[in-house]
Amino acid sequence: MLALSAVSSHKGSVDHIPITRLDGLAHFLRVKGHTLLIKGEPGCGKTTLALRIMEEFGDGNGIYISSRVSETKLYTQISYADKLLSGGKFVDVRLDTLESIIRRMLELRGDNQDVLVVLDTWDGLAKELDDKTRIKTEKTLIALADGSNARFIFVSEEPTKTTMDYLVDGIVELLRTEESGRIIREIVVHKLRGTPIEQHRYLFSLVGGKFNHVPPYVEPDYAKSKTPKPKKDPDPDTYSYGSILDEVFGGIPKGTTLTIEYQENVPYSAIRLITIPLAINFLNMGRSCLYIPLLGANPKQVVDIFKPHVSTEALTQRLRVASAPRQGNKNDEPFFQIERKPVADSHLDVSRVVEELKSKSKDGKALVVDGISLLENMFSSDIERLVESLADRVIRTQRDGDLTVFMLPSRSRLLSQVLSMTQTHIKLWIKDRSVIMAGEKPITDTYTIWPHDNPILPEYIKIV
Incomplete structure (x- = not known):
């Protein structure tokens, strides 16, 4: 049976379900050099998931590179982010050139660090490139991860398939729909290279500002x-x-x-x-x-x-x-x-x-x-x-x-x-x-x- 690491029995809300329970993702994220693409419409929880992955799999060596929001705004939106990203783990590249961003990532790879890097969002930068340059840049980013101890997570708001979909090792997509006028959130695991996937879809919640997927129902003991x-x-x-x-x-x-x-x-x-x-x-x-x-x-x-x-x-x-x-x-x-x-x-x-x-x-x-x-x-x-x-x-x-x-x-x-x-x-x-x-x-x-x-x-x- 699933062990919940923290449960609020008074309010009846699950505070923390280990993401290691999400089918195949834990094994995939432990592999050095792997790249993961998190896709979804604006506001569906992509950044919250990326930070949750950093929290559980970064082992204290996570780097969050933001091309979208300031450090202050992120900490306002996600309460625990300031503690997670303290000590210079937040990198603001909103005004940087693409060349300087790649240089930063190359430095991380060059040090052969066991590091987990989140680039949020990739498409915010890629949209400024022509198709040829974009493909070349994306191949460069994937090559930086290959053969290194680094793991790269790319956050994207592009709903359609792009070159990055074919290059990365794994893709998860977050969906926000409605049923009977109520919000339903799903995470869809499209691919995890080298990892079997028994269940491709899970419900998830953002209660308390944290990503929590919902395990499949099991018979009560x-x-x-x-x-x-x-x-x-x-x-x-x-x-x-x-x-x-x-x-x-x-x-x-x-x-x-x-x-x-x-x-x-x-x-x-x-x-x-x-x-x-x-x-x-x-x-x-x-x-x-x-x-x-x-x-x-x-x-x-x-x-x-x-x-x-x-x-x-x-x-x-x-x-x-x-x-x-x-x-x-x-x-x-x-x-x-x-x-x-x-x-x-x-x-x-x-x-x-x-x-x-x-x-x-x-x-x-x-x-x-x-x-x-x-x-x-x-x-x-x-x-x-x-x-x-x-x-x-x-x-x-x-x-x-x-x-x-x-x-x-x-x-x-x-x-x-x-x-x-x-x-x-x-x-x-x-x-x-x-x-x-x-x-x-x-x-x-x-x-x-x-x-x-x-x-x-x-x-x-x-x-x-």
Whole structure:
């Protein structure tokens, strides 16, 4: 599992993910004489990435050559740059000639130093040259790196391919796009000469002014999970998520319904990173919970996740995990079997279980986590009555000040009806092998979900 070198558990933001985890790049950058081109539109994070590479791979011998911004302005834009570039490591060439710049780089190579040189930006200088002179100059720069201990990083804002693309050993491109009105940042690894690349695209964030790529999602290891302290209600009218989602959404209003919409390729385990901390916190606050897993999920596996984190009394008296008839768990505690019978009768059974759980709750409140796909499959021939039963549950939730969480796929026939009854709407989808989360009601920034070392308290990396 990925080891995060520094994590802010209070704010839920990852402060530092080692770039060595970015597929192939660490091996590539350790090779002396290699050249790397960082491409991207203005403002997409190229300078931030270049400085991050210098920080991790420069070994204290990095040189930043700027043809674009002054030292003062760079330090204003990137807070840690002054410390990183102290001791004469910032070289301002905005008024220098190209010949003098090449002379400087030649001096670095001539000393055979183990140095990492960033030229930001190369195209700012190259645009002043005619095509023939530019090609000759670029070949000269690449030749300076070849056979030396120096590594050169060129920053470019030219979106199209140039001669430099064919000459350098590696190319990464930073992209800034929008999805549903939200910023999405990607790093694309186009080539790393001599280095295999298993994953070419990653999400990344510039939170805190630092480049942090997002590792691909991995299944949480619940054997390493630790029981968190119960989180009290943020205020008398709000329940806690039991996680740092309280700081994203401000908690969940009591007497309301939360819907988690997910695309088909989102792992069930990623959805549970939201619902399980919420349910555990409800139980550890002395309340009750009915958990109806998603279609295809193993109810026993869900119970096994709960076991180490709640008391025996909570597990046997205040928790019920539903199962379908064919799953064979019957009604042994904490299981509750949903029988194949008319929707109205099944709904009454569920309502009786909820009322029983509420009678054992410290404050008479209960959480219902409902994987609607299970019910949608069981009662596919009577969808209209199923919607009526869900609406009745929402009404009961509002009346009693409880909390209901619906989980359903984006393709569900019930999605529009369920969302019309929902006060909080969270959407999950997959991009570049990472799980993305965003609030639709209320609208929030975009985050990626990462199990980290404790899946009961997952991390949320903000994409900014």
